[in-house]
Structure formats: structure tokens, C-alpha cells
Amino acid sequence: MTTPAAETSEETPVGRSAGTSWVLRRVRPLGGDPVDVVLADGVVAAWRPAGSTHAGAGGLPAGTTVLDTDGLILLPGLVDLHTHLREPGREDAETVASGTRAAALGGYTTVFAMANTNPVADTAGVVEQVWRLGLDAGHCDVRPVGAVTVGLAGERLAELGAMASSAAGVRVFSDDGHCVSDALLMRRALEYVKAFDGVIAQHAQEPRLTENAQMNEGTVAARLGLPGWPAVAEEAIIARDALLAGHVGSRLHVCHVSTAGSVEIIRWAKAKGWNVTAEVTPHHLLLTDDLVCSFDPVYKVNPPLRTAEDVAALRAGLADGTIDCVATDHAPHALEDKETEWAAARPGMLGLETALSVVIETMVIPGRLDWAGVAERMALAPARIGGLPRTAAEVWSSIAVGAPATVTLLDPAPWRMVEPDALASRSRNTPYAGRSLPGTIRATFLRGRPTVLDGKIV
Numbered sequence: 367m368t369t370p371a372a373e374t375s376e377e378t379p380v381g382r383s384a385g386t387s388w389v390l391r392r393v394r395p396l397g398g399d400p401v402d403v404v405l406a407d408g409v410v411a412a413w414r415p416a417g418s419t420h421a422g423a424g425g426l427p428a429g430t431t432v433l434d435t436d437g438l439i440l441l442p443g444l445v446d447l448h449t450h451l452r453e454p455g456r457e458d459a460e461t462v463a464s465g466t467r468a469a470a471l472g473g474y475t476t477v478f479a480m481a482n483t484n485p486v487a488d489t490a491g492v493v494e495q496v497w498r499l500g501l502d503a504g505h506c507d508v509r510p511v512g513a514v515t516v517g518l519a520g521e522r523l524a525e526l527g528a529m530a531s532s533a534a535g536v537r538v539f540s541d542d543g544h545c546v547s548d549a550l551l552m553r554r555a556l557e558y559v560k561a562f563d564g565v566i567a568q569h570a571q572e573p574r575l576t577e578n579a580q581m582n583e584g585t586v587a588a589r590l591g592l593p594g595w596p597a598v599a600e601e602a603i604i605a606r607d608a609l610l611a612g613h614v615g616s617r618l619h620v621c622h623v624s625t626a627g628s629v630e631i632i633r634w635a636k637a638k639g640w641n642v643t644a645e646v647t648p649h650h651l652l653l654t655d656d657l658v659c660s661f662d663p664v665y666k667v668n669p670p671l672r673t674a675e676d677v678a679a680l681r682a683g684l685a686d687g688t689i690d691c692v693a694t695d696h697a698p699h700a701l702e703d704k705e706t707e708w709a710a711a712r713p714g715m716l717g718l719e720t721a722l723s724v725v726i727e728t729m730v731i732p733g734r735l736d737w738a739g740v741a742e743r744m745a746l747a748p749a750r751i752g753g754l755p756r757t758a759a760e761v762w763s764s765i766a767v768g769a770p771a772t773v774t775l776l777d778p779a780p781w782r783m784v785e786p787d788a789l790a791s792r793s794r795n796t797p798y799a800g801r802s803l804p805g806t807i808r809a810t811f812l813r814g815r816p817t818v819l820d821g822k823i824v
């Protein structure tokens with residue numbers, strides 16, 4: 367991927383050939399020792415001694431392209447449990463095609479597409495439509511999330527069974543953007559999805575406690591005079607839902623955990639042996655509520671940015687596994703919905719193209735996670751929680767021979783300035799504009815087919 371060294375000058379520069387077999391020369395699987403990895407017929411076909419493989423070498427399928435991937439880290443393709451693709455309904459903000467291009471450039475090979483579209487993804491018809499749009503775009507796998515309640519209205523259960531048995535094979539259900547606040551409805555949803563090992567992904571926000579809320583409740587909100595969104599509004603719902611999941615023996619997943627208290631509750635629920643999993647977003651790992659002092663709506667997000675103490679607890683929870691995974695909550699918004707006064711702006715931030723970099727900055731560089739830990743938190747755990755095929759998920763972790771060639775190649779070294787206009791997303795609402803972040807994705811492969819080469823969409 368870098369300029370080929372003299373002794374490997376016969377290698378094909380990245381992008382010139384579109385062979386069906388690839389050699390990743392001197393790549394570092396999970397950050398380990400360099401090795402040559404052969405990708406053929408959609409799987410990891412062989413590991414060879416580092417640097418031993420060159421174009422025309424014996425035992426390679428005809429048309430093999432040798433990539434100089436010296437120093438790059440090979441990770442399983444990332445899996446995002448929480449992406450907003452906005453199609454159908456707000457194609458001006460994002461489409462399945464543009465959002466999955468952003469995903470591939472961020473190293474993702476699967477995204478779970480949230481249900482708060484227009485129409486809402488609350489029927490087999492809509493989830494199949496989103497799933498097919500993903501197949502047509504071809505940049506990564508799209509697994510639709512089904513709504514828990516009809517129209518996200520929180521009144522009647524949606525047709526969960528029909529969505530599960532549709533071609534889209536839905537396993538994750540969420541009213542994300544809204545909380546399933548009715549305890550009986552939440553109980554029924556948890557009971558219902560047991561039949562097909564589904565999971566309810568809850569947007570934990572007690573509605574009455576957050577009426578008119580504009581930012582985290584605390585000293586910054588008091589100073590700015592903005593109505594606060596208290597931590598207890600998240601924590602009360604997580605505690606209730608953990609109790610319900612334990613009571614009915616079903617699977618609960620907690621979306622975008624944002625407070626230190628939530629981490630404590632999830633730790634307690636896991637200690638009880640209940641099937642409770644959780645995600646944290648990159649922005650909640652890095653950013654704090656004092657950014658709101660700028661009144662720049664790019665920092666408006668739900669749940670809101672919290673305090674430095676919360677950030678520290680989230681990092682510790684992700685490191686020790688209390689929080690199972692990182693999920694982007696990629697939430698594109700059109701300019702008119704974001705570049706307006708604070709109170710009128712929609713909450714949400716872009717995330718797909720910067721997630722791995724933020725995890726490197728907050729978790730890898732400070733020594734909280736190694737590369738195997740990154741693979742677990744950003745690929746393997748979300749695959750398990752989302753119900754992706756088990757065997758595939760297991761082999762991805764090792765990038766072993768026979769595993770699907772669904773991988774991403776990261777150059778961990780360079781820091782790059784985030785430029786909103788250079789993003790593949792249709793929207794521009796990144797909170798990292800003008801910030802320097804470490805690491806860059808050089809290539810992504812989906813079952814042996816490159817979706818990104820040399821940092822560009824194929």
C-alpha cells in the first residue's frame with residue numbers, strides 16, 4: 367500500500383488490478399508479527415512467512431495481486447450495531463449507498479441500520495427494502511433494525527415475528543430516538559423476541575425527566591441557563607430494563623451508554639448473570655459537555671455529552687468489558703437541521719468515518735485496549751450481539767485460515783485532520799472538524815472483494 371520497496375518492485379500498486387485473489391504482504395494480523403496473508407475465493411486462504419510472497423510466486427492463483435501492506439494492521443471487518451442511514455425518507459441527509467460508503471471507508475463491513483426512517487422500519491416490507499438497498503450498493507452488509515413499536519409511537523408492538531422471518535432476518539429491534547417507556551410493552555417485547563433469539567436495543571431516556579432537555583444536567587447547563595438532561599433519566603430506564611430482562615430471561619442491549627452510573631448498573635446486571643449488553647459511542651469516549659459553551663449545534667447529541675468523570679467511567683467500562691462494544695450512532699443531519707440555533711437543531715453526530723480513530727486515541731494509545739481488544743469491541747462483540755452467523759463471528763476474531771476474508775487494513779501511525787468536505791457521508795455534522803485524529807483505513811475487504819483500496823472506495 368506504501369511505495370513498494372526495491373526488492374518488491376514487481377508488485378502491483380494498489381488499485382491497478384482487480385484480481386480475485388490478494389496477498390497482503392508483511393501485514394500484522396491483530397497487530398502481531400508480520401506475515402503474508404493470502405485472500406482467495408472469499409476466504410483467508412493461507413498464511414506465509416513474512417515477505418516470502420511476490421507476484422508470480424508458486425502456489426498462488428492466477429491473477430493474484432500482491433499488496434505491499436508492510437506495517438499495516440489487519441483487523442476483522444468492523445461491525446456497527448447502531449447506524450442511521452436515513453433511507454427511506456431523508457435521502458438529502460444520507461442514503462444507504464452514501465452511508466455504507468462512509469462505513470467501508472471507516473473499516474466497517476456490516477452496519478445495523480436503525481429503524482427511525484420515514485416510513486419507519488416497522489414492517490417486513492420496509493426492512494426488506496433497506497436490506498435490498500444495501501445489497502444493491504454493495505459497500506458493506508446492511509442488517510436492518512426493526513422498530514419495537516408501530517411508528518415508534520410506543521403504543522403497540524410492531525410485527526416483530528414477520529420482520530424476523532423476512533428476507534432481512536431481523537434480530538435487533540429498537541425504537542431508537544425514542545424510549546420504549548411503557549414497562550409492560552417493554553416486557554412483552556423482551557418476551558416476544560426470545561423465540562428467535564432477538565434482542566431489544568433500548569434508547570434509555572425517561573421521557574418525563576427529559577422534557578425540553580437541551581444538554582447534560584450539571585454545572586455547565588446551570589451556567590449556560592439551558593434545561594438539563596439528568597443522568598438519572600438514563601440510569602432509571604437501564605435499571606428497570608435490566609430487571610425486566612432478568613425477570614423474563616431475555617436479551618437487552620443498551621444503546622449509547624453515557625453516564626458513570628449507567629456503567630455501574632450494567633456491571634451489577636451482568637454480575638447477576640442477566641443477558642444485558644451495552645455499547646458506547648466514540649463521541650461519548652472523547653468529548654465533554656463543556657463544548658456546549660460554544661453553542662455550536664454540532665455538539666448537540668442524544669444522549670448529551672457528559673462530564674469528564676463520565677468519560678473516564680465509560681473508558682474503564684469499555685476496557686473491562688462491562689460495556690461490550692463501540693457503536694457509532696452515526697446520525698447524519700442536513701445543514702438546515704443542524705446549522706441553526708441550538709434549541710432548534712436536531713441531535714446527532716456523524717461517526718462511521720472517524721470511529722476507529724477515536725478508539726485509537728482514547729483506548730489504544732493510552733494502553734486500555736490492545737488490537738485484539740479493538741477487534742473484540744468493534745467487530746466480534748457487535749457481531750454476536752446482533753446475531754450474525756456464529757461460526758463466522760468466531761473465526762473473524764482470529765483471522766485464521768478458512769475465515770471469511772472480511773477484513774480491514776489500518777495504518778495506525780499517521781494523524782490526519784478531519785475535513786468535513788472530504789467525508790463520504792452526505793452530511794457534514796462531524797464534531798471532529800479541524801481536529802487531528804490518529805490512524806487511517808487503507809483497505810477493506812468484504813468476503814474477499816475489496817470495497818476500499820488505497821483509502822478510496824472501489
Ligand SMILES: NC(=O)N[C@@H](CC(=O)O)C(=O)O
Pocket residue numbers: 450482542543544569666667668669695697698712713714715
Ligand atoms: N443520537 C442522536 O442524537 N440522534 C439520533 C437518534 C438517537 O440515536 O437517539 C438520530 O436519529 O438523529
Ligand SMILES: [Zn+2]
Pocket residue numbers: 542543544569621622668669
Ligand atoms: Zn438513541
Ligand SMILES: [Zn+2]
Pocket residue numbers: 448450480542543695697
Ligand atoms: Zn441512534
